[in-house]
Amino acid sequence: MSYHIVVCGSIVPDPLQTLTPVDGPQGPALKNEMMLPAVLDPWAGHALYEAANLAARHADCRVWLVSLGPKAKLQQVMMAVAQKAPFELVAVDGPASGFTDSFAVAEALAEAIEGIADLDRDKLLLFGGWQSASRGAGSTIQMVAERLGIVDQFQGVDQLNITDNGLEVLERIEGGSWLTSTVQGAPAAFGWATGELPEPPNNPQVGMMNMKTIMPALQKAKPAALGNGFGVNNVSLPQVVRETRVVKDMPVDDIARELVDWIQG
Amino acid sequence: MYTLNTLPGDDVRQIMWRFAERFDLQMVVQSARQIARGTVATLVAQGARASHEWNEQKGQLLEAFDQSGLTSLFMDPHQGGFIEGPKNLALALVAFELSWVDGGSATCSLASNLALAPIHEKGTPEQRDYYMHRATPPQPGEDREIWRGAFALTEPLPYVGVDTGVLVGKARVDEWKDGEEPVLHVEKRGRFITNMDFAHFVTAAVDSADDRIQGSCMITLQADDPGTFDRGAPTLKMCHQLSSTRDPIISVKVPASRIIGGYEIKDGRIVPNYSHAEIIGAVFHRTRIPVGLMTTAKLLSAIEPVIRYHRSRFRGGEASGPGSPKFEMGLQQKEDTRQRLVDIWAAGEAGASLGFAAARMADEFDPIERQKETLLREQGCEGPRKQMAALRKKQAEALEYVELLFADAPDQARLAELEADALVRFSYLDAVLNVTIPATKLWNTGVGANFLREAISLMGGYGITEDCPGFLMHKWADSQLEATYEGPEAVQRMHLTVTMSNPVFLAALDKKADQLEASGRPGAAALAEGLRSWLWTHQFLASGKDAEGKKLLHRKRQGVSFPLADALCWLVSAISLMDDVAELIEKGPMNPTVAEGLEGLSGFYNDLAFVQVARATGEAGRILAELVYGFAAEGDTAPFAALRASTDAKLAGSRLAKDRASEALAGVMIPEALDYPL
Structure with a gap:
């Protein structure tokens, strides 16, 4: 069985940066957001690497990465991501911040997916992050799937195996447990948790191949009309501020104790 | 007053x-x-630099280079690489990135390329395919070991009766049967040979020790050749410990076909097609650029940790709480800390601008040089002397080309005609590169090392500890090696002594001064006058004699030529920074991410460039004044006095520029923590 895997994922500011909410001309934003270095959203990254791994193990699979983000920033991030795994990029130009409405984002992503010329919807596996490092609405992939008519949906996925019985899925559920489910086959949607794969090393040969589709995709990225799904009255930093420190060889118990103290404080 | 929002990004x-x-x-x-901020930083943080020996832990570096494509970066796509065309800029960028964390890792990455460079530049097609292919990671379906190389030049053992003019390597004919390939016996003793722990082959420079072999050559020696391939003792160096360095002793028998570039048999003698000097000239012309940039990367890498240290210096103490200036700004409240950091940043930027400009030009130069070789070969001009004579005939056209290149409204047809002439274009690029490459190696490393010391001092006692964020103490030690290997500072000064007097370069420098002045940008007029001061001094010294009647500017009078070269390096690095800032201001608006903060960036970089111009013209002026007046030479020195006074006067506002830049440093947003471990 071959699959057409579409991974939805975009960029977030590099986690080491100080993220200060500010009021911008188009509503809330992060201070210096365009100038801060960005990375692929780690949740989306897990989804992408799992997709590439799945595609590598089964014949005639294809992987698309559908990204909604400012295309200039997307281009920078692609210079690293493109070397990780083979995929074709579908870019949509728009904000990638945490201040967008997941409903509107899902609409834009679904529209972009519907526009993929070679996509066989009967083979479609929709992948994405279960959460996001920018603002974990936890609802985007579900809504994209609904718009595409995909009713078999799994969230918090850590493992996906192709078996003779179909797709076997390991989902995170409450209480630190996993739920194993089986779905007959595509189409299905998977909101990935961390998965099981490490970040692949860079492979420039893969990068050069990917660039053949990435650069044209960025050039013809259409602007997304995200509308004003919801308003944000104000934004502020959390009351409790944690000072970043670098401590060598700190015992795990001490780290845990410090975190508990911080949360309680 | 502008605001510098963030540190400059990609x-x-x-x-x-x-x-x-x-x-x-x-x-x-x-x-x-x-790799730099992952594998390399982890190795340094784990203390891998504490050993001279190459070990399994350090071996992770090679694996990381192989996996990420850096091992095959040097190769062309048909050899297993992935970048088409010249790769000087690519190699320079890699050296820069790796050295941002650790210089030794950069050396480790570059050393195999250095071993392959003689084969790449002058090897026969068979030699290229043989070694380049083996040096790339296996492709899908292949099962083979990746070959690593080491480059062994002279590297004589000190105090044991050898001098640097003699190659510590000899080749003799071991066996030569009629109609068969001669077998050579090669003996090579190396010192300070990088990659030696794991090298599968060595490209060695050797002299003939046999009447049947003419002159010198470079030759490849393999670990599996019959004879002794003793990797030798580890070099007890106190820096760059993430690169393998040993003093090998090799005595092996190899076929004559290993002579790089091949050979001919003339009158019963083996005549190598290239002497070792010809090959080394072609190789070192380029490989010195990344070395210079290695020190520069360290300077720029120091900015963020120093700012973070200054800001957080008093946090956690009882004397200040959140919200107070002492808590929020720490040592950045003090003007001196910020202004000294501005100096370091400006020097780092100037070095980067100079080195990357040289790397770009070297990429442009590579195909032109090949065209020149082909053309001259077709004309029967083989060998360095005949080539020089042929190129000398092109000098008038090269000077005309410079004139047109810098003209406001040049005759486009004539410019295109000259541009299409490979020999003219070669003459121009060769003249400029023969200054900017040694300048990168000399200035970036030598001056850079001094600025690194300054950066460490800005971290107080913390700076000299292993815990210092950014590994600054290691970087300072490493910079001393970078100033030394691939030709120490004196070698670069000797090189510049010859090349800085090339009339084509002097004409280009003169035109650059005019161009800078016409730009009207902050500091440009001062730099233009600085260049004119240097040109005037060069002319004065070239034609003058000292009070005792001895010639002043002379190859052997290093007390004159070396300082003059030093002064030039300060100036050319400042030119490069001015050029790069102009590029940022022109192209920045077209990039949406840069455009957002461009006003602040432009303001800051304009000020940074002015700060560097003030420092560069000051250093150059001091040196030039000593040279002009110090020998009590006869001649009218009034024009120099006027130029120097004019240069100084045109620095009006440079200290205000430093004030603004240092103020911007107090507000720039930096990440919460360094992006590599401590």
């Missing part, structure tokens, strides 16, 4: 260093950065 660097349109290079940068 978008800014891509514009300034002109690779915004090269996604292949942008990917290389990301690959190298990931």
Whole structure:
């Protein structure tokens, strides 16, 4: 069985940066957001690497990465991501911040997916992050799937195996447990948790191949009309501020104790 | 007053260093950065630098280079690489990224390329295919070991009766049967040979010790050749410990076909097609650029940790709480800390601008040089002397080309005609590169090392500890090696002594002064006058004699030529920074991410460049004044006095520029923590 895997994922500011909410001309934003270095959203990254791994193990699979983000920033991030795994990029130009409405984002992503010329919807596996490092609405992939008519949906996925019985899925559920489910086959949607794969090393040969589709995709990225799904009255930093420190060889118990103290404080 | 929002990111660097349109290079940068701030930083943090020996832990580096494509970066696509065409800029960017964390890792990455460079530049097609292919990681379906190389030049053992003019390597004919390939017996003793722990082959420079072999050559020696391939004792160096270095002793028998570039048999003698000097000239012309940039990367890498240290210096103490200036700004409240950091930053930027400009020009130069070789060969001009004579005939056209290149409204048809002439273009690029490459190696490392000391002192006692963020103490030690290997400072000064007097270069420098002045940009007029002061001094020294009647500017009078070269390096690095800032201001608005903060960036970089111009013209002026007046030479020195006074006067506002830049440092947003471990 071959699959057409579409991974939805975009960029977030590099986690080491100080993220200060500010009021911008188009509503809330992060201070210096365009100038801060960005990375692929780690949740989306897990989804992408799992997709590439799945595609590598089964014949005639294809992987698309559908990204909604400012295309200039997307281009920078692609210079690293493109070397990780083979995929074709579908870019949509728009904000990638945490201040967008997941409903509107899902609409834009679904529209972009519907526009993929070679996509066989009967083979479609929709992948994405279960959460996001920018603002974990936890609802985007579900809504994209609904718009595409995909009713078999799994969230918090850590493992996906192709078996003779179909797709076997390991989902995170409450209480630190996993739920194993089986779905007959595509189409299905998977909101990935961390998965099981490490970040692949860079492979420039893969990068050069990917660039053949990435650069044209960025050039013809259409602007997304995200509308004003919801308003944000104000934004502020959390009351409790944690000072970043670098401590060598700190015992795990001490780290845990410090975190508990911080949360309680 | 502007605001510098963030530290310059990749978008800014891509514009300034002109690779915004090269996604292949942008990917290389990301690959190298990931290794630098992952594998390399972890090794340093774990104390891997504490041993001279190469070990399994350090071996992770090679694996990381192989996996991420850095091992095959030097090769062309048909050899297993992935970048088409010249790779000087690519190699320079990789060296920069790796050295941002550790210089030794950069050396480790570059050393195999250095071993392959003689084969790449002058090897026969068979030699190229043989070694290049083996040096790339196996392709899918292949099962083989990746070959590593080591480059062994002279490296004589000190105090044991050898001098640097003699190659510590000899080749003799061991066996030569009629109609068969001669077998050579090669003996080579190396010192300070990088990659020696794991090298599968060595490209060695050897002299003939046999009447049947003419002159010198470079030859490849393999670990499995019959004889002794003793990797030798580890070099007890106190820096660059993430590169393998040993003093090998090799005595092996190899076929004569290993002579790099091949050979002919003339009158019963083996005549190598290239002497070792010809090959080394071609190799070192380029490989010195990344070395210079290695020290520069360290300078720029110091900015963020120093700012963070200054800001957080008093946090956690009882004397200040959140919200107070002492808590929020720490040592950045003090003007001196910020202004000294501005000096370090400006020097780092100038070095980067100079080195990357040289790397770009070297990429442009590579195909032109090949065209020149082909053309001259067709004309029967083989050998350095005949080539020089042929190129000398082109000098008038090269000077005309310079004139047109810098003209406001040049005769486009004539310019195109000259540009299409490979010999003219070669003459121009060769003249400029023969200054900017040794200048990169000399100035970036020597001056850079001094600025690194300054950066460490800005961290107080913390700076000299292993815990110092950014490994600054290691970097300072490493910079001393970078100033030394691939030709120490004196060698670069000797090189410049010859090349800085090339009339084509002097004409270009003169035109650059006019161009700078016409730009009207902050500091440009001062730099223009500084250049004119240097040109005037050069002319004065070239034609004058000292009070005792001895010639002043002379190859052997290093008390004159070396300082004059030093002064030139300060000036050319400032020119490069001015050029890059102009590029940022011109191209920045076209990039949406850069455009957002461009006002602040432009203001800051304009000020940074002015600060560097003030320092450069000051240093150059001091040196030139000593040279002009110090020998009590006869001649009218009034024009020099006027030029120097004019240069100084045109520095009006440079200290205000430093005030603004240092103020901007107090507000710039930096990440919460360094992006590599301590």
